[in-house]
Amino acid sequence: MPGTHVKRFVETVRERCRVCFTCVRECPSKAIRIRDGQAEVIAERCIGCGNCVRVCSQSAKQAVASLAKTEELLAGRAPVVLCVAPSFAAEFPGLAPEQLVGMCRAAGFAWVNEVGFGADLVADRYHKLLARKDRRRYIATSCPAAVSYVEKYLPDLVECLVPIVSPMVATARVLRAIHGRNLAVVFVGPCIAKKGEGLEVAAGPEVEAAITFAELRALFAQRKIVPDGVEPAEFDPPRAGVGGVFALSRGLLQAAQITEDLLTGDVVATDGRSNFVEALKEFHAENLDVRLLEVLACNGCIMGAGMTDEAPLFTRRARVSRYVRQRLENMDWDGWHRDMERFRDLDLSRTYGVDDQRIELPSDEALREILERMGKFKPEDQLNCGACGYDTCHEHAVAIHKGLAESEMCLPYTIKQLQRMVAELKLSHEELASTQAALMQAEKLASMGQLAAGIAHEVNNPLGIVLLYAHLLLDESGDPKVKDDLRMVVEQADRCKKIVAGLLHFARKNKVVLQPADVAELAEHTLQVLQLPDTVRSEVCVRCADTVAEIDRDQVIQVLTNLFTNACDAMPNGGSLTVTVDGDEANVLILVTDTGGGIAEDKRANIFEPFFTTKQIGKGTGLGLAVSYGIVKMHKGDISFQSNANPTLGPTGTTFKVRLPRRTVEETL
DSSP states (O other): OTTSOOOOOEEEOGGGOOOOOHHHHHOTTOOEEEETTEEEEOTTTOOOOOHHHHHOTTOOEEEOOOHHHHHHHHTSSSOEEEEEOTTHHHHOTTSOHHHHHHHHHHTTOSEEEETHHHHHHHHHHHHHHHHSSOOOOEEOOSOHHHHHHHHHHOGGGGGGBOSBOOHHHHHHHHHHHHHOSSOEEEEEESOSTHHHHHHHSTTSOSOSEEEEHHHHHHHHHHTTOOGGGSOOOOOOSSOOOGGGGGGSTTHHHHHTTOOOOTTTOOEEEEESHHHHHHHHHHHHTTOSOOSEEEEESSSSGGGOTTOOOOOOHHHHHHHHHHHHHHHHHTOOHHHHHHHHHHTTTOOOBOOOOOOOOOOOOOOHHHHHHHHHHTTOOSGGGOOOOOTTSSSSHHHHHHHHHHTSOOGGGOHHHHHHHHHHHHHHHHHHHHHHHHHHHHHHHHHHHHHHHHHHHHHHHHHHHHHHHHHHHHHHHHHHOOOHHHHHHHHHHHHHHHHHHHHHHHHHHHHSOOBOOOEEEEHHHHHHHHHHHHTOOTTEEEEEEEOSSOOEEEEOHHHHHHHHHHHHHHHHHTOTTOEEEEEEEEEOSSEEEEEEEEOSOOOOGGGGGGTTSTTOOSSOTTSOOSOHHHHHHHHHHHTTOEEEEEEEOOGGGSOOEEEEEEEEESSOOOOBO
């Protein structure tokens, strides 16, 4: 009975699984669980349809082998009979039936019989069942995968399952009636679900082993059996009649002489992964007012996962039809009728049981949380693209709640996650590059500082003596021409003194004395003290309510002085100097914007280096921005700039941006 024996039909080769979710999409019972990025089949939910095996391009899903059990039976004492499914004609198109039978006997099978005769018996019972006058509704049971689906997912319909065994089991009962109970029965066909069907019959195992055509080929290969090396033979009696078309969709109806009348609608037949599930659900909802519903999980048995031939559907159909047609042309009908009469009273009944695998649906709140976790906050966010293997985002969310799926299966969600990660990596890369540049700049400044300190120390004393004597000579000299020369000496010596003072200031590791100060007021005060040229218009714009930060007032004034002076120097013909003070909870921002000619592209990389200047010789020391850079860094802030020197790209000018933390841990730098 179902539920008493869990049969594993499919196994996963984990190293081959590429997590494409094709198996999830093709599984009608959603028996595929994605765990840690791997797809695995849940045995108790699997109906054995084999769709996952058939569609997996990586061969990660494989039918569980039964060949070892078959070889064990062949090595035993009991005679073994091989029951061959009607679809063999589609699997072995290059072999005559007699050659196939000869190869099977050479493999050790005592008898080789067609399951088609069992199909004839089953078709006769169906014909008699529908001849009754009752209006009971029935579901055909020739497809074990469809039967398993009803038992597991539509248990309310178990009572509608036709209480007649499949052709495989019917054939096994016929052969035991002929040869006795001391007989081992092996079935070969295209269906994976057959591997469990014989074990589910209440009376006990009726078929000791079920192998696929692929496994039969493997058996021939192991024993080196080839068509030319065997003696051809006919199938053992009883011989099959029209039951040979059972392998085709609607073959049962033709064999049972049941008409699918579109006007009366008493009989409906369908096949395929989606159609058979939909038909069963419609039957359950009583939207199908039919007496008999025939459903096949595959597009006919000829499309089962145990087939190895790659021919398309209709080529396979043609092969089976051709074989049955040729068989019927030379049929011993008298013998067939005698066999049918002989087994007219053979017990072909069976019962079914409920193996309920339904899972209670989660609450709306739980589903909403799962969907929001995947970024689906509104109905329009649910794209229902099917990339995850589920038809809708709602079904995917239900599967996640059941533990069958993962959020990462959602392609749009995964793409968003990847985009976010790429953005974070890009930001991290930019921050790393900025940090690396800052470290290189700091190292360069440290080296320059050491050099500058040494030079300033050595030059400062003799420079003071030069200035002293130059001033003395200037005071004592009465010759105007000599005075002019001495004034030139004093002027240039004073210039050297300023450069040395700048070097000392640049090299000195000052301690930052932090005190609360209004940065906006500091900017306005600095502008007033500088007394900018009349041709330069200045303006201070405040864009935040709080402009107070803990800073070293004197050092920040020096930074602003350097930036304002550079801005004025960049506008010799006049322009606008705009100081913008902005900020957030953590920082105060100072933006100094001029409308000058901009900084040339080739000079931007060196702008903060000591002694580098874009001014004319004698107009600047090249230390202003280097000193400003050091001061800002001592405040744990940042200084950067944007500039345009190309008029074709828009207005020219430069903006320096200084970020100062509102609160900085005071330390000696």
